[in-house]
Amino acid sequence: MPDQPAAPGPSSRGPAPHGHVTLSDVARYVGVSAQSVSNALNNPQRVAPETRDRILAAVRDLDYRPNRSARALRNQSSRLIAVKVEPSRDDRAALLLDQFLHALAESAAGAGCHLILCQADDPADEIKAYRELLHTTSVDAFILTSTHRDDDRVGALREWGVPFATFGRSWDGDDELAWVDVDGRAGIAAATGHVAAQGHTRIGFVGWPLSSEVGRDRRTGWQETCESLGLDAGRHAEVVDDFDQGRRAAHALLDAPDAATALVCSSDTLALGVLRALSERGLRAGPDIAVTGFDNSPAAALTTPGLTSLRQPLEQVAQDLVTAVEDLLGDASPRRRHTLLDPELVVRESSLRGPLPVGGHPQKENP
Amino acid sequence: MPDQPAAPGPSSRGPAPHGHVTLSDVARYVGVSAQSVSNALNNPQRVAPETRDRILAAVRDLDYRPNRSARALRNQSSRLIAVKVEPSRDDRAALLLDQFLHALAESAAGAGCHLILCQADDPADEIKAYRELLHTTSVDAFILTSTHRDDDRVGALREWGVPFATFGRSWDGDDELAWVDVDGRAGIAAATGHVAAQGHTRIGFVGWPLSSEVGRDRRTGWQETCESLGLDAGRHAEVVDDFDQGRRAAHALLDAPDAATALVCSSDTLALGVLRALSERGLRAGPDIAVTGFDNSPAAALTTPGLTSLRQPLEQVAQDLVTAVEDLLGDASPRRRHTLLDPELVVRESSLRGPLPVGGHPQKENP
């Protein structure tokens, strides 16, 4: 047994000749068994304080980092969370994914996890890709986005017994599902209330087909607000999330007699289409017709006039998703299974009669 | 030794009681050693054709998938590529990252690799994060974006001897570096040529500070084109990539006597700022002043009027980057170390005197 430790100093035994510093390098350095080093790091209470300190000092001295692959192999757990990246279309304004991924990566890092990307072109492929990841990499958990009623992915993951959380609530009232979502109804209600406060009484709505629960939810936000304010809720259109569809819907709504003077939209994409329609009709967004969107995409901030929109608290969403997954991983039942967050209204020129009050800076209202 | 194979059919021996199918499961099933199964998969020429076929059939029967962690541990290589995600700002139009990541994930999947995300707030953190990844996960390679002269990250990675490729060329003429980039100069030249073809003779430029090589490169594209067309290249501004800076720059340029009638911009963000300035002056983008951007962000497509811009071929960039790191991983020297791709001009209303020729559809011109 080699027991010539005693001589500290990083030079006594270089941090492994060719590869990385391993547990046994540290063990040899301190003069204990590898297991003790492992314990000092993972079960500190199992090793005597004095030894533990010596070990931890050595860990710092040698700059030891546990090897993830070895850990994963041994523990059957990789601390890797899989997320799918969408094939982003440039005809959509909302590239939330981008911000979302960053926020997610940050939260995951805080939990000692990493994100691994997964890519698929259709839902069937996606499930296959998930299976592949599970089989090969021992991915620990999944985070799903934009789930819908009877989502096959949810079914598959649950069947496999893998921890996962979704950005998007369980519309079929699945109480077991861990989800985080943004309250679209409240957001749209806030936007509707905002334009009403600007003096508009004929407020229209351009939203998504009612076959999507999100579409229904958002329209409800508009409808309820109108009704509670004693306003007519008859002016609305339901179209798919597409710039040109928004544009056409706006034309149709504005062609009607006694037309709306404000249009609340389900997305920035639709709202930007509406802005285009206004321009085509020689109308000014803001002074003539108020317009609001949803998602606070870069396009909303940078278009002219600025588009009033609703910012989703993606950082919080990401944080809560990671927390949920972490809880599931630690087999503890989640502290909170469902989280519904409020979006934040970001007011810009498109919904104001005059210029922005505080020069240039958008004004924020929390609903 | 259990040798009751002979009975195929997926029911004979379930795919492992609780866990996954392992090499030895397959081996037992066929009646050979685990090593032979490994060989059949990785060194087919080493096993007799007849045995190999039986093994491969079993692999299919049992749906065997090699365990990535075990492989990574054994081979010291994880087939994981790290990419940093930027803390995307919503005051920037170009969220390329989104599309880029998707394309990258797709290309990586084609090479049997996965992407692992990495997140950092400043360059020092980033290097630390890279080191951490290397130490712990045996990440195989890195892909860097927006590299600049004397990039510390490049230095660090090279020092560690890790394979990596960059999106962004080596501006300091580092021939060893494997990079892929988009030819900003050619792109800007195409945009400049395009507005000149619309009859503009006083073409201005709003770009980035010349301290950035990309900024210099793009301005050169404008300048050279002006000069080759016999136009004055005196109207220009250099500002950081910010909406409001673009707006101010436009006001300044348009206040000048004998002002520009066209403004070519280094980014969509700046161009959108310019559009705002035009609106503030009661000028129409297109009929009055031609404007072009760079990146073909969603905002460019969806703003009104549509912003003429340059689309970066991100799919190709991603593909080439993955090919490059793949080559580096296979210790073979890259087939091609440097790739310079041309962006594609996407013409919209902002650079046209009248409406778009083909109703609604942007017209594409490849420079």
Next chain:
DNA sequence: GGAGGTGTGTTTAGCGTTAAAATCAATGTG
């Protein structure tokens, strides 16, 4: 003074894979 903790440490074993060495049979060669 043995039976039972308790606290600290070590040894053993194995996660799934694969390079390298070892085995064994079949095939030349002098």
Next chain:
DNA sequence: CACATTGATTTTAACGCTAAACACACCTCC
């Protein structure tokens, strides 16, 4: 017929880590 040569396959060992079992000293308590 002894003796390399080749080819197919198996055995061994190791990648780095940690749960579980084990060893040992030191208490404590009837």
